[in-house]
Amino acid sequence: MKIAQALNSKVAYSLLALLFTVFLFVYVNSEHSSGDNQSQISTSLMKNTRASVKKEINYSYDSDKYYVDGAQQTAKISLIGPSGLVKAAQNTGNFQLNADLHGLKPGVHTVKLKVSGLSSEISARPTPTEIKVKISKKGHASFPVQVRYDSTRIAKGYATGVASASRQSVKVTGAASDIKKIESVVADVNLPENSKKSTSRNVLLRAIDSAGKELSVTISPEATRVNIPIYLASSDKKVPVHLVSGGQGVAGKKYSFSTDTKYVTLTGTKDALKKIDSLEVPVSLVGVNDNETRTISLDSDRSGITAVSPSSIQVTINVTDEKSAADNSSQGSTNTSPTTGNKETTEEEIPNKNQSEDESQSSESSSSSTESSSSSSANVEAGAE
Structure with missing residues (x-):
């Protein structure tokens, strides 16, 4: 009887009202804080930022007729735009840096670099904005592989057998004028002093002219496996x-x-x-x-x-x-x-x-x-x- 009277009293109603008020205050304050955080995140993503990205240059030309070599391979790109979009472009790299050479004849030309594949909200500027390229008529030929080494590095009392390469011949592509200058394609092996053991290793190939100067051409494959047998010669x-x-x-x-x-x-x-x-x-x-x-x-x-x-x-x-x-x-x-x-x-x-x-x-x-x-x-x- 006393408990029921206490629950129906004004004091009980006052306590319940206070608890409900506190609950409403906490709930409203929490929702307001969450909204502020979301607003701050949204503002941060929309704020403009700057970033620098290094990108490989994509040369576009008729590769069946012409050969381009010695041109710049990469360039820096400055990106300016919303932070979220710029970071996404940095992380994915899903855009291109192009140099269009179509319609150009053999010779030295200055061409502009253009960026494609970016959002319209991002401003992109390559550095440099223009590059020089040399276009040549394309040539190709096959050459035998010659293995070379310094025989003075063989230990006294030892001799080498016939050196061999896994590739007997290779295909060389480049400017037609350079192809005519090729004297040989060589695999140079740097043997250690006083070599007494046979050696086998992968060696990068080089195309050289009659003066021994390396020519700027493309060799396919670019390397070969070389074997030099060394025997006791007594x-x-x-x-x-x-x-x-x-x-x-x-x-x-x-x-x-x-x-x-x-x-x-x-x-x-x-x-x-x-x-x-x-x-x-x-x-x-x-x-x-x-x-x-x-x-x-x-x-x-x-x-x-x-x-x-x-x-x-x-x-x-x-x-x-x-x-x-x-x-x-x-x-x-x-x-x-x-x-x-x-x-x-x-x-x-x-x-x-x-x-x-x-x-x-x-x-x-x-x-x-x-x-x-x-x-x-x-x-x-x-x-x-």
Whole structure:
């Protein structure tokens, strides 16, 4: 009875009214705060802001007929506009920076850069606004790949086998004038000092001219896998010396040359030595008018050969007039054209096959000293100039 009276009293109604008032105040205040935040966010997104973006230049031209190279690849773009739109453009990058070259002929041109794909509410300005481009007639050709390396970096007592590339040839595209200048496409391998182990690596290809200067062209594919085998070279083999003409002599002259060094010893890998039966020694005849004796250095460009012993030989060059040489040839002397360097060897100069094999086998086990015996000679005739 007392509880019911208390609930119906004025005090109870006053408390309920107070609680309801507080609830309404909190609710209204919360809604007002939320509206202010949304208003602030909306104002922030609509406020103009500035940003700088680096963009790749898209060149538009007839790529079947023309070639563009060396032109600027990227440019900066200043964006000004509503913060939300500018940030979206920065994050997505869904706009383009274009250089339209259609209708332009070969030569150097100045073209304007234009931005496309942005909202109309964003202002965009590239820097620079104009660029220079060189347009050339397009050319293309295929070239074999040449592997190059510094053989002096191979350790002493070691030799390289035949270097190979995974791509035998590549396609080169560029200005037609540059394609004509290409001397070769090379894969240069930088070997470490005193290399003793075979190497295999990916190498970028370069197109070079006759002076070794790199040309600005596009090579496809742009790289190749190069393999350079390196072997221990400790085997020896004795082979005969083969004197050949090393150039065209003086017109009206005939030449013969000889040496007392009949055999030399080659050092290299077993596989390389098996493929060599003689050492060809070119004797230069350029400008030779009279008899003379020359010291000629010996080396071998054969893969897998590391040394030649002795390292040089004495060669005597005999010079006669054509008439005297013709008389000698009628008596059975042998002639060789200096332009070809081919030599007809007499039977005395060719060692017995079995004897040669025995000498080669014996030289495999130990180094053989150089033998000097009767002269090995060849006759050459100067070609008319």
